[in-house]
Amino acid sequence: MEKRKIKIATIGGGSGYTPELVQGFLDRYAKMPVAELWLVDVPAGEKKLHIIGAMAKRMVAKAGVPMKIVTTMDRRAALKDADFVTTQYRVGQLPARVNDENIPAKYGLIGQETNGAGELMMGLRSIPVLIDIVHEMEELCPNAWLINFANPAGMMAEAVTHYTKWTKIMGLCNGPDNIVRDIANALNVTKDRIYVEFIGLNHLVFAKHIYLDGREVTKHVIDLVTSQQQRVDNPGVGNWNADFLQSLGVIPISYLQYYWKTRQVLAEEKAAIAGEGSRAVVAERLEQQLFHIYENPELTTVPPELKKRGGSGYSEASCNLVYSIYADKQDMQTVNVPNNGACLDMAPDAVMELNCVISAHGALPVTTGHMPSSVAGIVQEMKAFEVAACKAAVTGDYGTALRAMTINPLVHSDVDAKKLLDEMLLANKEYLPQFDFSQLEGKTHEEVH
Numbered sequence: 075m076e077k078r079k080i081k082i083a084t085i086g087g088g089s090g091y092t093p094e095l096v097q098g099f100l101d102r103y104a105k106m107p108v109a110e111l112w113l114v115d116v117p118a119g120e121k122k123l124h125i126i127g128a129m130a131k132r133m134v135a136k137a138g139v140p141m142k143i144v145t146t147m148d149r150r151a152a153l154k155d156a157d158f159v160t161t162q163y164r165v166g167q168l169p170a171r172v173n174d175e176n177i178p179a180k181y182g183l184i185g186q187e188t189n190g191a192g193e194l195m196m197g198l199r200s201i202p203v204l205i206d207i208v209h210e211m212e213e214l215c216p217n218a219w220l221i222n223f224a225n226p227a228g229m230m231a232e233a234v235t236h237y238t239k240w241t242k243i244m245g246l247c248n249g250p251d252n253i254v255r256d257i258a259n260a261l262n263v264t265k266d267r268i269y270v271e272f273i274g275l276n277h278l279v280f281a282k283h284i285y286l287d288g289r290e291v292t293k294h295v296i297d298l299v300t301s302q303q304q305r306v307d308n309p310g311v312g313n314w315n316a317d318f319l320q321s322l323g324v325i326p327i328s329y330l331q332y333y334w335k336t337r338q339v340l341a342e343e344k345a346a347i348a349g350e351g352s353r354a355v356v357a358e359r360l361e362q363q364l365f366h367i368y369e370n371p372e373l374t375t376v377p378p379e380l381k382k383r384g385g386s387g388y389s390e391a392s393c394n395l396v397y398s399i400y401a402d403k404q405d406m407q408t409v410n411v412p413n414n415g416a417c418l419d420m421a422p423d424a425v426m427e428l429n430c431v432i433s434a435h436g437a438l439p440v441t442t443g444h445m446p447s448s449v450a451g452i453v454q455e456m457k458a459f460e461v462a463a464c465k466a467a468v469t470g471d472y473g474t475a476l477r478a479m480t481i482n483p484l485v486h487s488d489v490d491a492k493k494l495l496d497e498m499l500l501a502n503k504e505y506l507p508q509f510d511f512s513q514l515e516g517k518t519h520e521e522v523h
Contacts, residue, residue, distance in 0.1 A: 077105065077106065077107050078107075078400075079107045079108070079109035080106070080107070080108055080109060080157040080158065080400065081108075081109060081110040081111075081112070081155060081156045081157050081158075082099070082108055082110070082111050082112070082156065082157065082158045082159075082160065082396070083112045083114060083152040083153050083156040083158070083159045083160070083215075084111065084112065084113050084114065084159075084160045084161075084162065085114050085149065085152075085159065085160070085161045085162070085163050085207060086114070086115060086119075086161060086162040086163030086164065086224065087112070087113025087114050087115050087123055087126060087127070087145065088113070088115040088119040088120075088121075088122035088123035088125075088126050089122075089126070089162050089163075089164075090122075090126075090361050090364045090365065090368075090380065091162065091380070091388060091389070092113065092126045092130065092162075093126065093129055093130065093133065093368070093376045093380070094376050094380060094388070094389040095160070095162075095388075095389045095392060095393070096111065096130045096133050096134070096143075097133065097375075097376050097389065098389035098390065098392065098393030099111060099141070099393060100133060100134065100137045100139065100141070101393070102393055102397055103137070103139045103141065105397070105401070106396070106397050106400050106401065107139075107141075108141050109140070109141065109142060110141075110142045110144060111130070111141060111142070111143055111144070112144045112145075112146060112151075112152035112156070113126060113127055113130065113143065113144065113145045113146070113152075114145075114146055114147070114148075114149050114152040115145075115147065115163075116147065116163075117147060118167065119167065120147065122365060123145050123147075124145065125365055125368050125369055126145075126368065127143060127145035128371075129368050129373060129374075130143045131143045132371075132373065132374045133374055133375070135374075136374040136375075149207070149210065150210060150214060153207075153210050153211055153214040153215050153218075154214045154215065155214070155215055156211075156214075156215040156218045157215075157217075157218055157219070157400075158218060158219050158221060158396050158399075158400075159207070159211060159215065159218050159219070159220050159221070160221045160222075160223060160392060160396070161204060161207065161220065161221070161222045161223065161224045161230075162223045162224055163200070163203065163224050164200075164224070164225075165196075165199035165200050165203055165505050166199055166502065166505050168354055168357055168358045168361065169358075170195075170196075170199065170502065170505065171187050171192075171196075171354040171357070172352065172354040172355060172358070173195075173498065173501045173502070174186070174187050174191070174192030174195050174196060174354070174498075175187065175192060175343070175347075175352040175353060175354045176347060176352055176354075177191070177494070177497055177498050177501060178190060178191045178192065178494060178498075179340075179343060179344060179347055179352075181490050181493070181494050182340070183340075183484060183485060183486075183490065183494070184332050184336065184339060184340055184343060184484050185343065185352065186332060186343075186353075187225060187354070188225045188226050188276075188277050188329070189277065189329060189332045189333075189484060190332065190482055190484030190485065191479060191482070191484070191485060191494055191495075191498060193225075193226050193229070193463075193482075194459075194463050194466075194475070194478055194479055194482065194498075195498050195502055196225060196226055197226050197229045197230075197233075197460075197463045197464070197467050198463070198466060198467045198475065198502070198506055198509075199502060199505040199506065200224055200225075200226075200230060200467075201229070201230060201233040201464060201467035201468065202467060202468070202507075202508055204222065204224070204230050204233065204234060205233065205234065205237060205238055205468065207220075208220065208234055208238045208240045208243075209238070211240070212239075212240065217242075218242065219242050219243075219244070219396075219399055220234075220240065220242060220243040220244075221243075221244055221246055221392060221395055221396060222234075222243060222244070222245050222246065223245075223246050223247070223388060223392060226276065226277070226460075227245040227246060227247050227276045227277075227410055228245055228247075228275050228276030228277070228410045228425055228426075228427060228460065229276070229460045229463060229464060230245055231243055231244070231245035231410045231411065231425045232424075232425040232460050232461070232464050233464040233467060233468060235412055235423065235425055236423070236464060237464070237468045241436075242436065243411075244395065244409040244410065244411055244436075244437055245276060245409060245410030245411070245425065245427075246388075246391055246392060246395055246409055246410070247276050247277070247391075247410070247427070248388040248390070248391045249276075249277065249279065249327050249329075250270070250272050250279060250327075250408035250427065251390065251391045251408070253270065253272075253281055253325065253327060254268065254270050257270060257281070257284060257295055257325070260295060260298050260299065261286060261291070261295065261298070263286065267286060267287055268284065268285060268286050269284075269285040269406075270283070270284050270285075271283040271284075271285075271429060271440075271442060272408050272427060272428060272429055273417060273426070273427075273428065273442050273445055274327075274426065274427055274445075274449065274453050275410075275425075275426060275427055275453060275456055275457065275460070276410050276427050277327065277329040278327065278329065278330070278427075278452065278453060278456050279326075279327050279408075279427045280324040280325065280326050280327070280445075280446070280449050281295075281324055281325035281326075282324050282442065282445075282446065284325070292323070292324070292325075293323075295325065296319055296320060296323070296325065299314070299319065299325065300314070300316035300319050300320060301316075314326075314334075318334075321448070322446075322448050322449070323446060323448060324446055324448070324449060326449070332484060333452060333483055333484065336484070360379075363379065364377070364379055364380060367379055391407075394407065395407055395409065395432065398432040398433070399432060399433070399434055399436075400434075401434075402433050402434035403432065403433070404431055404432070404433045405431070405432055406429055406430070406431060406432070406440070407429070407430060407432050407437075408427060408428065408429050408430070409427070409428070409430050409432070409437050410425050410426070410427050411425060411426075411428070411430060411436075411437045411439060412424065412425055412426075412439075413425070413426045413428065413439060414438075414439050415439075415441070416428050416439035416440060416441050416442050417442055417443070417444070417445060418443055418444050419444055419445045419450050419453075419454070420453075420454070420457065424457055425460075426439075428440065428442065429442070452483070455481070455483055456482075456483070458481060459478055459481050459482045459483075462474055462475075462477050462478035462481065463475075463478040466478055467508070468508070469508070470506070470508030470509040470510065472509065472510070472513075475495060475499070475509075476488075476491060476492060476495055479491040479492075479494065479495045480492075496514055499511070499514060500514055
């Protein structure tokens with residue numbers, strides 16, 4: 075029986091990660107023939123899109139499969155009759171990320187793209203774009219699945235869930251998959267022998283229970299991590315205090331370092347800014363090098379240099395998810411979807427990062443019960459921040475944005491929050507048409523700073 079051919083539209087197709095996505099679809103072509111892969115970007119990313127498109131066509135030619143690669147600035151044409159829409163865009167590109175990291179640092183606060191003030195600004199920029207995409211999908215491809223990989227992935231799914239009627243969306247992050255991989259490495263076993271029960275939010279998720287061949291080994295893994303300092307996540311650190319991790323009783327994704335190692339991380343960020351630059355500055359440099367490599371007309375494979383960008387490997391998670399929906403596999407994956415009663419400590423419509431059974435009908439969260447008391451507080455606090463941030467992104471309401479900034483646990487102060495919010499809003503004015511800047515622009519430079 076001939077496999078059903080599909081059309082995929084990738085928004086943010088000029089991303090340096092796209093070749094990895096293309097390779098993922100090529101690897102699965104025999105069982106999931108992608109007839110058309112449309113790569114979409116905005117005028118600011120046109121040069122990158124041209125480079126990526128040319129490389130993608132070389133990869134397809136080498137594979138010898140009839141996958142049509144189309145590059146375009148016309149998002150509506152790309153969405154028309156698509157079966158899957160994947161989103162991986164970054165509004166403002168890396169220069170906006172530089173502001174997300176460097177402006178909070180001026181106030182003695184952590185600057186990070188998916189945590190703290192940086193996460194808020196990324197959400198304010200990105201959520202309205204995703205909602206526009208959803209409205210176009212309602213018209214142009216109402217039966218398609220939306221797989222969002224753009225950060226902040228959990229917050230993006232939260233906004234679509236609460237501010238549109240669209241239900242066919244899953245937020246995806248490679249963090250849980252990386253944790254599973256590194257736990258398997260720590261145990262010196264293959265991934266298929268372990269099962270990790272995740273609970274939490276995107277970039278704030280925890281391995282609650284770990285099973286090896288059906289036997290719980292959570293404590294044993296924690297012992298391994300604390301005794302051998304084995305890294306169980308990427309990116310980040312694994313050097314948690316042994317007594318603390320033993321007491322916590324779960325494996326946290328390393329983004330928790332921003333909340334539980336704040337002083338140390340802030341010192342590292344300040345040293346980086348004074349030295350080679352913040353992570354965003356380094357990422358800009360790496361991206362320039364990467365695209366120079368991509369321009370090589372002889373290149374037909376994903377270069378090893380991509381791994382340096384941090385976040386590589388996402389195609390495995392992304393392509394696996396698309397294939398599981400396409401083939402109605404009914405397998406287990408970790409995605410961001412409404413809780414639907416799986417976690418007893420959160421509202422049913424609160425988007426969480428949970429283990430789900432993936433089928434052609436979508437994602438069915440697997441019951442996990444209560445969160446451990448050691449982590450429930452920070453998860454609920456961050457969900458309150460996400461809810462406020464989503465509302466601010468959709469409405470452009472200044473007060474709601476200020477509330478979101480203030481209650482974020484990395485900001486701490488309403489006074490600092492207001493000054494920081496004002497400066498970051500002005501720095502992002504061109505990407506925030508939903509906000510009224512008349513009052514902010516009337517302030518003097520000294521008042522804002």
